[in-house]
Amino acid sequence: MTENDLPTAEMSDTGRANLQQILDHSDDGANLILQALGQTRMAMCVTDPRQGDNPIIFANPSFYEMTRYDESDVVGNNCRMLQGEGTDPSHIAKMRDLIRNEKTGVVELLNYRKDGTSFWNAVHIGPIYDREGRLVYFYGTQWDVSNVVAARVADQQFRMINRELNHRMKNVFAVIASIVTMSSRGMDSAQDAADIARDRIVALGRAHEATIGMSMDDSGIQLRDMVAEVLSPYHRATASDAHIEGKPIELPRDAITPMGLVLHELATNSAKHGFLGNRAQELTIRWELSRDESGMLDFLWEERFDNPGTVDNVHEGSGTQIIRTVLAAVHASFERKLEENYWRSRIRLPMTNPVQIKPFEI
Incomplete structure (x- = not known):
């Protein structure tokens, strides 16, 4: 050559x-x-x-x-x-x-x-x-092969998002079924049950909408942002005697929808019987991670009543049952206690390992 x-x-x-x-x-x-x-x-x-x-x-x-x-x-x-x-x-x-x-x-x-x-x-x-x-x-x-890799990544992201949407929608429908069933218990009329169920499903939709774009990967959402979203409709939540305390904590993605619904239930109950409805004098929402190896989130919703008699009238009905049901699905516990002038609701949620959703038991 x-x-x-x-x-x-x-x-x-x-x-x-x-x-x-x-x-x-x-x-x-x-x-x-x-x-x-x-x-x-x-x-x-x-x-x-x-x-x-x-x-x-x-x-x-x-x-x-x-x-x-x-x-x-x-x-x-x-x-x-x-x-x-x-x-x-x-x-x-x-x-x-x-x-x-x-x-x-x-x-x-x-x-x-x-x-x-x-x-x-x-x-x-x-x-x-x-x-x-x-x-x-x-x-x-x-x-x-930059274009090929980009297309491959896009396809992987699409598949991941599709799996996430399917996963979340299954959970949402399970929660809706629980809401409809429990909202009808103890109601005097079908209309009352329908109104309560509608409000809860709307709240579930808001929680889902507020977080759907924030949890398509393995990351979660900041707990403080979720609390602020739930309290935003209530004017009194910005009063000087409303206290929100806690370090930045990212919720596991599988706990986002259940926690959104639970916070709505607590806020709704407070609007009817407590601080957000001007019937209690102080609201404290506080959370922290446990210092032991359990990695539990300890979340407290506390309302102070000057008149102890008012506390006795706080209603615990289907809302509490729904809270317990959706939290149990993410291996979390819920406890409500009346202590002197305080009505305390406490949630303990595992944070160290990925949350595995359990079937809802209605």
Whole structure:
């Protein structure tokens, strides 16, 4: 093969000379492979494992176009120059393993251009032997698969969101069934039961709507944000004798909808019989994580009544039953106590491990 036979499109004089030098020092077997690689429009490079650090000795124009490096930057350097902060070490290790064991394979990894922009590179690596079976070169072809990776990630996210929506909707329908059943107990008329059930389902919808965009991954929602959302319709919640205390805590995603409904029930009960309805003198909402290994969230809703007789009239009905039911589904407990002038509602919710929803028992 002569110099005139080499592909000339966009290849610099230095690049043509480098390739010709490689071909001149290769036997026929390696020569054919190198000729094919030199003419491909896919980005490619050739390295020499016989030299220290296995440097690049040739790269075609497509390689420079993809990486935006110049020949002076590339020839004589190792391919690791394309790696950066976001390159996964396990992908690098896989490439090293292929080279060390003289194997052919494809590694997909995050690489960086000269200007610092990143791209996903599908690198096909393979050894080139002479007719005596001696390793003389490695070739590497590169394919920018950023769009492919982006589409794959989008598909994975879609599948995750779809699973999450199915999961949450099953829980929502289970809660609705519980609401309808329990709201009818002890009611004098079907209309009363329907009104109560409607209000609770609307509240469930608000909790679901407020959090649906905040929990599509494994993350949760800040408890303080949820409390603020539930209290927002009540003017008295902003009074000086309403206290909300607690450090930032992220609720497990499976506990978001149940907690939203429970907080609504507590607020509704308070509006009818307690502080939010101007029948109690002080409201304290406080939460903290237990200091032991249980990792429990201790949530307290406390209302103070100046008139002890008023406390005795606080109603505990189907709302409390719903609270217990939805909290039991996320392995949480609920306790209500009347202590002197205080009506205290306490929730204990596990936080250390992912919450596994149990079937609702109606």
